[in-house]
Amino acid sequence: MIAKENVILRSACACDIEKILELEKKAFPFDAWTKELFEAYLCNSDSSSVIFIVAENNKKLIGYVCLHIILDEAEIENLAVDCNFKRSGIASMLLEYIITKVQNLDVKHMYLEVHIDNIPAIELYKKFGFEALRTRKNYYPYGDAFELKRTL
Ligand SMILES: CC(C)(COP(=O)(O)OP(=O)(O)OC[C@H]1O[C@@H](n2cnc3c(N)ncnc32)[C@H](O)[C@@H]1OP(=O)(O)O)[C@@H](O)C(=O)NCCC(=O)NCCS
Numbered sequence: 001m002i003a004k005e006n007v008i009l010r011s012a013c014a015c016d017i018e019k020i021l022e023l024e025k026k027a028f029p030f031d032a033w034t035k036e037l038f039e040a041y042l043c044n045s046d047s048s049s050v051i052f053i054v055a056e057n058n059k060k061l062i063g064y065v066c067l068h069i070i071l072d073e074a075e076i077e078n079l080a081v082d083c084n085f086k087r088s089g090i091a092s093m094l095l096e097y098i099i100t101k102v103q104n105l106d107v108k109h110m111y112l113e114v115h116i117d118n119i120p121a122i123e124l125y126k127k128f129g130f131e132a133l134r135t136r137k138n139y140y141p142y143g144d145a146f147e148l149k150r151t152l
Pocket of ligand 1: 027028079080081082085086087088089090091092093112113114115118119120121123124125127
C-alpha cells in the first residue's frame with residue numbers, strides 16, 4: 001500500500017497521453033482505447049460532461065479514470081492502474097475522488113460495464129457499493145459484461 005499522501009490526483013492533460021496509452025495497452029490488451037479516443041475525452045475534460053483524472057506517485061503516472069456525465073447520470077468509461085501499483089489502493093483513491101466530485105454536481109446514479117470474468121474490477125466496484133443491474137450479452141468482442149449501478 002502506498003501512503004495516500006504520496007499520491008497526487010489531478011486532471012489529465014495532453015502531456016499524459018503517451019503514458020496513459022502505455023498503461024491502457026497493458027490493462028486492456030484486446031480492446032485498448034486509441035489515442036484519438038483519449039484525446040477526445042481530454043478536449044472535454046473539466047467541462048461539465050467529462051471528468052478525466054490521473055494518479056501520480058513521484059511524478060510517475062500510475063492510474064487514471066475517465067467518466068462521462070449526462071444530466072444526473074455518470075458512466076465510468078475507463079479505469080486502470082499500473083500493474084506495478086495494483087492492490088495499493090490507487091483505484092480506490094480514484095473512485096473516492098470521482099464519487100465526491102459527481103455528488104457535488106448533483107449526479108444521482110453511476111453506471112459502468114465490466115467483463116463478467118474481471119474479478120478484480122467486480123470486487124472493487126462491489127466494495128464501492130455498485131450492484132449488478134443486468135448482463136449485456138456480447139458487450140465486448142471477447143464476451144459478456146455486467147452492467148453495474150450505484151445510486152448516490
Ligand atoms: C481493477 C483495477 C482498476 C483495481 O485497481 P487497484 O488499484 O489494484 O485496486 P485497489 O488496490 O484500490 O483495490 C480495492 C479493492 O478492489 C478489490 N480488488 C482489487 N484487485 C483485486 C484482485 N486482484 N482480486 C480480488 N479483488 C481485488 C478488493 O476488494 C480491493 O480491496 P482490498 O485490497 O481491501 O481487498 C486494476 O486491477 C486494473 O487496472 N485492472 C485492469 C483494468 C480494468 O480491469 N479496469 C476496470 C475496467 S471496468
